[in-house]
Amino acid sequence: MKKYPINIKPFGERAVLIEWPNKVSESILANILDFMDVFKELKIEGWEMSVAYNSLTMVYNQDHIDFEETKSMILDCYGKIDSSEIQRTQHLWTIPVCYDLEFGIDIEDAAKTLKLSVEELIEQHTSHEYVVFGIGFLPGFMYLGGLPSSLEIPRRAEPRLKVTKGSVGLAGKQTGIYPQDSPGGWNIIGNCPVQLFNPKEKTPCFVKVGDKIRFESISKAEYDLHKIEGEVGIYKPEKVVLNA
């Protein structure tokens, strides 16, 4: 396992930020997740950890912290990664998307800009696996890496005041799903009927950082079916276990 230089910074009275080298890389992400696994073994209640690309924010929700003490605890854990035998289970999720024009309100314009046919755009969007590099911004919003450069397209000049829940968008090097209605400037190419954030579940977001997802093109009829299955709570997203 590759090791990286890490930089630990104070972040207010009860948090620290750990930074890995400034790039988007699966190897760095694996190193962050390894560190988290080792840290969780300490079983100290109250530490919340959230990953975003090359950084980990650690918040102690019980009290203020002593930075130097926390830093040495972190370095100690980081040093133990190599000897750790923790096996992590990661999944590849298949996320259904309906690319019909009814949902993909920008798909024709986007295809034109990208010099592709709509079918080619869908083919390319569905033929890659995307790595979940973080969950944040909105509850259940996944930061996905791995978009092919042929699908890189600028944000819309004017953001929309309301993008519908489930909308699948393209913007720059990113693709993603809006987990709820929100304002947004991404180019909308389809809609996903699966609820990515469900506060009624003990695990409100079934996808975890480090998992991968692939999109699957579905018809309007399948979309409606999944939507109903989701509402009555019987929809189970398709997953495959990846070797950690």
Added chain:
Amino acid sequence: MLKVLKSGFYLTIQDLGRFGFRDVGVPISGAMDIASVKKANMLLENDDNDAVLEITMTGPTLQFDVPTFICLSGAHILATLNNQPIENFQVIKIEKGDILSYGRLESGFRGYLAIKGGFQNDKVLGSRSQFVPVTKSARLKDGDEVKYKESKSFKPIITEVKIEDHFEKDTLVVFKGPEFELLTDAQLTEIFTKTYSLSKENNRMAYQIAELIKGHEHSMLTSGTLPGTVQLTPAGRMIILMKDGQTTGGYPRILQLSEDSINVLAQKRSGESFQFKLS
């Protein structure tokens, strides 16, 4: 039940927040001015985390249907119980049918209504704080009802105290944020010598500062944010994330407010001014 006859400008149920779901993008929420909530809950001999109503700018009209005890704190909004004036930090006995109503805002911006035992709306993901899409509604509206427990025999240790308001300050104490080192000498001078004011763009998610400072061209990978994180946009706008603020962001995090200063800022209204002081 507490019946909301009129909800006022923005009335929400809050406790100290929703912890443990930051990793799936759920903000902590909770009362904006936690210091005020803790004081009111203390007088009622409640737990710190018992749910209260957060009253923003203009107060509601509320009716109680079973006996209990209440305590007000936070902003001074002229309040009356059955038309008799009441003050902050008094433990007040409530009878069936009593009506609490509010008038003019005198100082501060957010008032709190604590109740014996706390409000009993359902917890979602460990908290009673309202935040969409975790809870169904973002705030209470006219005609809504909120559960609370009947209490008749409570004998408070302290029935009334004079407490100096913690929010009558115009200095916000800040720590260096993760991207503090990006600030130029010119920006540092601007930040720590000028007086700033709160813009109209302010809500439970974020407070924007009206005055621009010199901008920057730094682009960074999205990273974690906290309540009290001061972000600097390329155009030179300082945006302070508050309790419902997003858990990640892509703008440099130049400063981090102290938790006491979040309580102070939560009581400012648009146009009010303050200075930053590095801890």
